[in-house]
Amino acid sequence: MLVAAAVCPCPPLLVPEVAGGAAHEMDDARAACFDAIGVLTAARVDRLVVVGPADQPGRGPHPQGAGGSFRGFGTDLQVTLGPGPAKGPAGPGTGGSPAPGGGVRELPPSLAVGAWLLARTGWNFAPVEGLGVGELLARERCAATGREVAQSAPRVALLVMGDGSACRTLKAPGYFDERAAAFDAAAGTALGAADLAGLLALDEELAYELKAAGRASWQVLAGAAEGAGLSGRLLYDAAPYGVGYMVASWA
Template identity: 60%
Template sequence: MLVAAAVCPCPPLLVRDIAAGAAPELDAARDAASDALGVLAAARPDLLLVVGPATGSESGTYPAGTRGSFRSFGEGLTVRLGEGPAQERQLPPSLCVAAWLLERAHWAASPVEGIGVDERLARDRCTATGREAAARGERIAMLVMGDGSASRTLKAPGYLDARAEGFDREAARALGTADTEALAALDAGLAQELKAAGRAPWQVLAGAAEGAGLQGRLLYEDAPYGVGYFVATWS
């Protein structure tokens, strides 16, 4: 059963070593993420599942101890997802950011495993994945990585799209109120057009939280670089 969840954005710029001189621009997001991880630790889970967007080949499960790096972003920093033997498979970028957040927080509250979710995965498959994940134990927590639209400004990665602000507003409301029905109702086609990588992981969370009676709180909402970033806790 899901007892707690934290939602965080997953841009590589969240990692201070990559952001370099621009690091202060996301300090508020980092601080909110730290607070969110504190809520997860306080829930005393038996297992933390880290869920993040992935490409087709990167989707699937990642055991504790799986490593990753930020070399593709020009930084040699390496990370590890929890404690465990090294794996041949490498973490996708979203789970690398999650692993960095957990290492930064000195996570020791429970074992950690990862799930890479194909960004194109259909809603019903996402919610089913969430239900299966929540059924893995009596006290399951989730760290859910994902960004909102990437089309909030002319200089955004997806250019300006008038629909982006409304999409992000509804996503932020749903994440901040633990509204599983609203998250499950997010339009996958629109999310893809707006380059909103968080849609599929959020819908996994929606499935996992069905019937759990969790309360939500939005800790951070902004759109630096024209991309919607949110931090929320469910407990």
């Protein structure tokens, strides 16, 4: 059963080593993420699942101990999901999870950011697993995935990584779209109120057009929270680079 969740944005710029001299511009967002994860540490959970958007081959489960890096973002910083491999059979290699046909796959960027946040907050309270979700996954499948995750242990927590629209300003990655502010407002309201119906009402096609990569992850959360009776708080809501970044805590 889901007992707590933290919702955080997943831009690599959240990591100071990536942001460099502009790291201070994300100080408030970073602090809000740490506060949200603090709620997870107090929840006495049996399992933590980090959910985030992923392209192939990063979709699907990633075990504790899976590795990722920010080499593609100008730094050699490496991260590990959780404090180390969980007990049980190990996959090939030590830096990631098994890939089809052998070899090792790294954490997708969203889960790498999640792993960095957990490391910075000293997470060692429960086993950790990652789950990469396709950006175009239909809401029904997102919700079904969330329900499966929630049933995987008596007390489950989620760290949900995902950004809002990338079209809030002319200089935004997706340029300006007049629909972006309303989409982000609806998402932020639903996340702050733990409104499951509101999250599931977010339109897949519109989210894709607005480059809102967090939509699928948020709808996984909605499915996981069915029947849990959680309350939400919106801790941060801004668009410093023309991208909607929201942080919320559910408990």
